[in-house]
Amino acid sequence: MKFGSITAAAMLAAITALPAGAETRVTYKSAKTASSYYQMGVQIAEAMQEATGGEISVTVEESQGSVQNVMEVRARGADYVFTTPPALVGLAQGGKAMFEGKGDPAFDEIRALFPIPSLTMHFVMSAESGVTSFADMAGKTILLGKGSFGASEGEKYLGLFGIADKVEIADVELSNAVPALKNGQIDGFVTAGSWPAPNVVEAAASSDVTVLSLSDEEIAQTKRTKLVIPAGTYAGQDADITTTSLPVAAYTTTKMDDETAYQLTKTYWESQERLGKSAAWWKGVDAGLMENITGKIHPGAQRYYEEAGIALSDAQK
Known part of the structure; x- marks a missing residue:
C-alpha cells in the first residue's frame, strides 16, 4: 500500500x-x-x-x-x-x-x-439479480476491475468456487461500478479496500444490494484471513458479513x-x-x-x- x-x-x-x-x-x-x-x-x-x-x-x-x-x-x-x-x-x-x-x-x-x-473483500450483487451465494453467480455479469488486488483476488475466488467459466466478466472500469450496477449493465462487482468501502456505501445507499458472505469452508479455500463486517455497516445490511481480508x-x-x-x-x-x-x-x-x-x-x-x-x-x- x-x-x-x-x-x-x-x-x-x-x-x-x-x-x-x-x-x-x-x-x-x-x-x-x-x-x-x-x-x-x-x-x-x-x-x-x-x-x-x-x-x-x-x-x-x-x-x-x-x-x-x-x-x-x-x-x-x-x-x-x-x-x-x-x-x-x-x-x-x-x-x-x-x-x-x-x-x-x-x-x-x-x-x-x-x-x-485490512484490505477487505466485498462481493456486491444487486438485489434484483437474486444472487445470495457464489453458486448463484452462474449466468450473471460481474465486474472485477483491472490491475488491483481486488480484481486478482476476485478472479481467484471465482476459480476456487468453480464458477469462473459460468460468469461473464464485464469490460467496465471499477470506478464506474455503481452506475453500471444501477442501470443493469452488470449484476455485481468485486472490490477490496478498508471497510466501510466508499463504493459499497454508495451502491447500498442508491439501490438494493446484497454483499455476499463466505462460509468457513470457502474462507479456508482462499487461505486468507477471516473478517466480519458488522451488521448495519451498509444501508440495508441486517446481518454480519463474513468475508476475507489481507492484513x-x-x-x-x-x-x-x-x-x-x-x-x-x-x-x-x-x-x-x-x-x-x-x-x-x-x-x-x-x-x-x-x-x-x-x-x-x-x-x-x-x-x-x-x-x-x-x-x-x-x-x-
Whole structure:
C-alpha cells in the first residue's frame, strides 16, 4: 500500500506551524493518492501533529504499491515508515515470488510498528439479480476491475468456487461500478479496500444490494484471513458479513531509534478515538489485529505494547 504526497501548500503550512527544531521528521509511504490508504496516511499525519504538539512531523508520500514500499527499504534512512501486507515482508526476507533474485540484507531489518485497516473483500450483487451465494453467480455479469488486488483476488475466488467459466466478466472500469450496477449493465462487482468501502456505501445507499458472505469452508479455500463486517455497516445490511481480508501494517526498519518508534506507536493507538471520528474505517482497528503481524516488531514499539498490556508472540519479539 502507499501514501501520496501532500500538496506543497499543505506541507508548507504544516511545517511552518511547527516549533523550530522541535520536530522529529518522518516520511510515511503507503498508497496512490486516490486510495483510501492514502487518506489514512493523511489522517495519521494529522493525528501525530496534533497529539504531539508538532514534535512528530509526518510527510505523506505517494507510492505505486506495496512491493515498491518494501523495495525502497534498501535506500531509505531512519525516518522511513511504510505500509504493506505482512506476507510481503516475509517474501522479501525469503527472496521469494516478486522478490526472487532481488534479495537484500536491508529486508532483514524490517520491523513492524502497528496494524492499519485490512484490505477487505466485498462481493456486491444487486438485489434484483437474486444472487445470495457464489453458486448463484452462474449466468450473471460481474465486474472485477483491472490491475488491483481486488480484481486478482476476485478472479481467484471465482476459480476456487468453480464458477469462473459460468460468469461473464464485464469490460467496465471499477470506478464506474455503481452506475453500471444501477442501470443493469452488470449484476455485481468485486472490490477490496478498508471497510466501510466508499463504493459499497454508495451502491447500498442508491439501490438494493446484497454483499455476499463466505462460509468457513470457502474462507479456508482462499487461505486468507477471516473478517466480519458488522451488521448495519451498509444501508440495508441486517446481518454480519463474513468475508476475507489481507492484513496490512505500518513498518519501519532497525535504523529508526527506539524512542521515535515508541512515540509513533503510542500516539497511533492513543489517537484511535480521534481517527474514528474522521473516518469509519478506523473503527475496525483494535488489538486483535496484532496477531496478523507475522514478523518482528520494532523494540521501541514493543515497549509500548508491554506498557499497554498487549501480549506479543515470541515470533514478534
